[in-house]
Amino acid sequence: MIDFMLLFFLVIFAIAAISMKDLLSAVMIFSAYSLIMALVWMRMNAVDVAFTEAAVGAGITTVLLIAALSRTKRREENSPQSEITNSKSIQRRLLLSLITVIVTGAMLVYSTIDMPDFGDPDAPANLHVAARYIEKSYEETGVVNFVTAVLASYRGYDTLGEVVVIFTAGVGVVLLLRRRKEQ
Amino acid sequence: MIVRVIARILIPFIQLYALYVIAHGEIGPGGGFQGGVIFSASIILYVIAFGMEEARSRISQKMSDLLSSTGALVFAIIGLLCILAGGSYLEYDQLPLGTPKLASQLGIYGIEIGIGITVAAVLITIFFETAGRKDD
Known part of the structure; x- marks a missing residue:
């Protein structure tokens, strides 16, 4: 029942976010959407994902989008297409x-x-490497939380790649937006 | 005034919590990404309460730039140390730090700290660059 309510709100927020002309309101609705999404992850027992969704999706992304909005206009302009759609x-x-x-x-x-x-132990996704992560990750990596063990050890290359992606995003923003003093 | 007082009380606790999340990633939910995000949130709160100039005097442009690359380098260098210790890249249990399990724990701990530094510094940089431009 709770799951159904959460998914219902997700759909409502998603439709509201795209139909909103006021961009600041749209950003706020996105933040609410992420918060509901974090609750959905919690309901699925994916605490690490829920934590990330709440911190990144609902928190910092909203702040960064508002900061970006302060550089542009607050309202979406009516595109000339709305007149053509009558034909x-x-x-x-x-x-x-x-x-x-x-x-x-x-x-x-x-x-x-x-x-x-959901959660079926015989599902193909759960038959491949999941059992080994659950049974052996402490012996092999010494880390109790096997989400961390997968991220940092078994999939260490991917995590290194993610960090480099974030670093590259920062470099991109600096290159595009930073003004040099002599200019 | 109220915002400044509250922010002054809250910021140390937010930062402490961020460090706790980074350090606690091995045992509970959390890790470098989440902790780094929370740390950058505390700096953003500082900017909102005390203004951009004041924040820039605490964290200079050079420092946030330097930290962004430092974190990624910490991660990559730990990987290379594993090669020097005779393993393959990012094979932490080959590091010469006591038992293989301890070495693996410390290696993972090290990269989580690296991730945290990069995420926090990059997010602070992006916030400063997008929100902090006065001209045009």
Whole structure:
């Protein structure tokens, strides 16, 4: 029941965020969306992911987006496209794409019926390396939290890559936005 | 005034909590990424309460730039030390630090600190660069 409510709110927030013309409100709704998402992760017992979602998604991303908004305008401008959409051919094309999206979505929902239950120990995803991480990670890495063991040890290269990605993002921002003194 | 007083009380605790999250990543949820984000949040609170100039006098541009690369380098150098110790890249238990398990723990601890430094410094830099431009 709680899960259903959370997912319901996620959909509401997602629709509200894209339909909002006031960008500051949209950023706030995104923050609420991330907070709900963190609760969903908690419900799935993924505490590390929930922690990251709450700190990064709901917290720092909101601040950085507001900082970015202070550099631009607060309101989304009406694009000239809204006048074109009244013409017949465009409306037909929009209807066609709506049908495509609904059919694809229905097919995706239909395919979930065949998927294993959440947390099923016999699911293909749980049969591969998960058992070894759970049973052996303390012996092999000496770390109790096996999420950390996977991130830092078994998948150490990926984590190094992530850190370099963050560093590169910082370098990019500095190169694009920083003013040199002599200019 | 109220904001400044509250911020002055809160910031040390936020930073302590950030360090706790980084150090505690091996035992509970958390780690370098989350801890680094929380640490940068404390600096952003400082900027909101005391202003950009005051914050820049505490953390200079040069320092945040330097720390951004330091963290990534700490991670990469720990990986290289593993090669020097006779293992392959990032194979922590080959480090000559007591038992293999202890070496692995310390290696993971080291890279978490590196991740924390880079994440915190990069986020502070991005915030300073986007929010701190007065001209144009």
